Amino acid sequence: MIRFENVGLRYDMGPEILRDLTFTFAPRSFHFLTGPSGAGKTSLLRLLFLSLKPTRGLINLFGKDVATLSKRELSGIRRRIGMVFQDFRLLDHLTTFENVALPLRVQGKAETDYRADVVDLLKWVGLGERMHVLPPVLSGGEKQRASIARAVIGQPELLLADEPTGNVDPVLGRRLLRLFMELNKLGTSVVIATHDINLMDQFDAPRAVLEDGHLRIEE
Amino acid sequence: MSAAEHGTDGDLTAVKGEPELRPSAQIVPQRSVAGSALTLVVAIMSFLACLTLGGVTLIRDAAHTWQGEIGREVTIQIRPIDGVDTEAELNKARDIAMAAPGIAGARIVSTAETERLLEPWLGSGLELSGLPVPRLVIVEVADAGATDFGALRQALTEVAGASLDDHGLWTERLAATAAVLVMIGIGVLVLVLVAMVLSVVFATRGAMAGNRSVVEVLHFVGAEDGFIAGQFQRHFMVLGLKGGLAGGLAAMAVFAIGNLLSRGPLGTGGTTGAEMLFGGFAVGPTGYLGALGVVFVVAVLTAATSRITVQRHLAMLS
Numbered sequence: 001m002i003r004f005e006n007v008g009l010r011y012d013m014g015p016e017i018l019r020d021l022t023f024t025f026a027p028r029s030f031h032f033l034t035g036p037s038g039a040g041k042t043s044l045l046r047l048l049f050l051s052l053k054p055t056r057g058l059i060n061l062f063g064k065d066v067a068t069l070s071k072r073e074l075s076g077i078r079r080r081i082g083m084v085f086q087d088f089r090l091l092d093h094l095t096t097f098e099n100v101a102l103p104l105r106v107q108g109k110a111e112t113d114y115r116a117d118v119v120d121l122l123k124w125v126g127l128g129e130r131m132h133v134l135p136p137v138l139s140g141g142e143k144q145r146a147s148i149a150r151a152v153i154g155q156p157e158l159l160l161a162d163e164p165t166g167n168v169d170p171v172l173g174r175r176l177l178r179l180f181m182e183l184n185k186l187g188t189s190v191v192i193a194t195h196d197i198n199l200m201d202q203f204d205a206p207r208a209v210l211e212d213g214h215l216r217i218e219e
Numbered sequence: 220m221s222a223a224e225h226g227t228d229g230d231l232t233a234v235k236g237e238p239e240l241r242p243s244a245q246i247v248p249q250r251s252v253a254g255s256a257l258t259l260v261v262a263i264m265s266f267l268a269c270l271t272l273g274g275v276t277l278i279r280d281a282a283h284t285w286q287g288e289i290g291r292e293v294t295i296q297i298r299p300i301d302g303v304d305t306e307a308e309l310n311k312a313r314d315i316a317m318a319a320p321g322i323a324g325a326r327i328v329s330t331a332e333t334e335r336l337l338e339p340w341l342g343s344g345l346e347l348s349g350l351p352v353p354r355l356v357i358v359e360v361a362d363a364g365a366t367d368f369g370a371l372r373q374a375l376t377e378v379a380g381a382s383l384d385d386h387g388l389w390t391e392r393l394a395a396t397a398a399v400l401v402m403i404g405i406g407v408l409v410l411v412l413v414a415m416v417l418s419v420v421f422a423t424r425g426a427m428a429g430n431r432s433v434v435e436v437l438h439f440v441g442a443e444d445g446f447i448a449g450q451f452q453r454h455f456m457v458l459g460l461k462g463g464l465a466g467g468l469a470a471m472a473v474f475a476i477g478n479l480l481s482r483g484p485l486g487t488g489g490t491t492g493a494e495m496l497f498g499g500f501a502v503g504p505t506g507y508l509g510a511l512g513v514v515f516v517v518a519v520l521t522a523a524t525s526r527i528t529v530q531r532h533l534a535m536l537s
Contacts, residue, residue: 049439078441089432093248094244102440
């Protein structure tokens, strides 16, 4: 599913913030990605999401070398990945419903085909009453849930989440973790970047720890 | 995984009887595209393009009418030659003209008429018989297309002192002038459309820059460039259609007012310079159809320009 070989990343002429990353995440796996602030968790997620190119090394995603992808293939791969951004990235002029439905809409699906699924998911993440409002009216936690709903609505093969429980209370945090676990049971590989120890303690999953630019997997 | 299962958070309970969903909003926000200013620019450009096109059709129609009217009458001039019976030559020339195809009739200008024609220069009461005054045969052409003036001229070589004036020089000059004016008009039309395309390019670039986060999110959720370009194109197509229609309708109104005025008291009174030239300011159906064509072209150009601009911009992003 995911294979990194000697991957390094630096921004411009700065120091290398990710060094010699070599690891494999199997299909249907579940990993927590952790490490101190500034260790490069978000950068690694961006590499996995193909929104950054490594300065060296090889990244293989879904059996394809990402360096050789055409634009069309890139769009195809993005449709197989769900990404929960730390800063949510919701479109302010679209309602919660429209934001969550966006991945299906860009695939050219008709609203009548996905309406029920989106409404069900919104209710499940507790946004049933907020589906008609615009993001600027939503609280931080609500935005986060909308962002998660958007990432999972297309039943992605790989889910990447950057601090997905950072803005919600512990109860809701547990509930969202359960959503990720359910998705994982259904076959989605999950990578959750977090430094919430409590969250990690709730689910026995391997931890990928980033420290000093290097990655080590703690089973 | 039901909401009730957890039941600790008010937010998590299912909602009954939620309001109907609004029709999906456009992915590119309406407000973010330079709306009214660009619509106005497109409207003005369309208006100017339609006026230019109307002017071109007006000149072309007028030149066509002129050429038709001039070509409807030709003259044969017979110079008196010593020892030749001019009257006999006049009759011969008339008969030759009458026999030619496409000729409606031929008439010899009588001596009395010739005297009257010369009166302003030579004064009245003159005896012209002693003077070598050329005589004329006026030939009316029924169908200029059917008449072979070259053959007629050749046939008239049998007549002593005859020469045919088919106003060819005038019509050629007129046709050349009209062609130049039409070319200038088309040049102006092209320039106006190019200026419009450029303003759409700038506006699209502006809209792309203003919607960078939207484009980014669309890419993140797996949208292809064609889909994103389509979203912008739809905006600009509507904008182009609105602007084009406004400009086109305004131009048509100007044509209609021009037509009315040329028929009204202003037109029936003294003849103005424009009327003398164009025979009344009346843009024909070609002008109106052309204006509709301009509206269509403007809408298509606007949409295509924005699509190409967006696709280029996206290609650059990658």
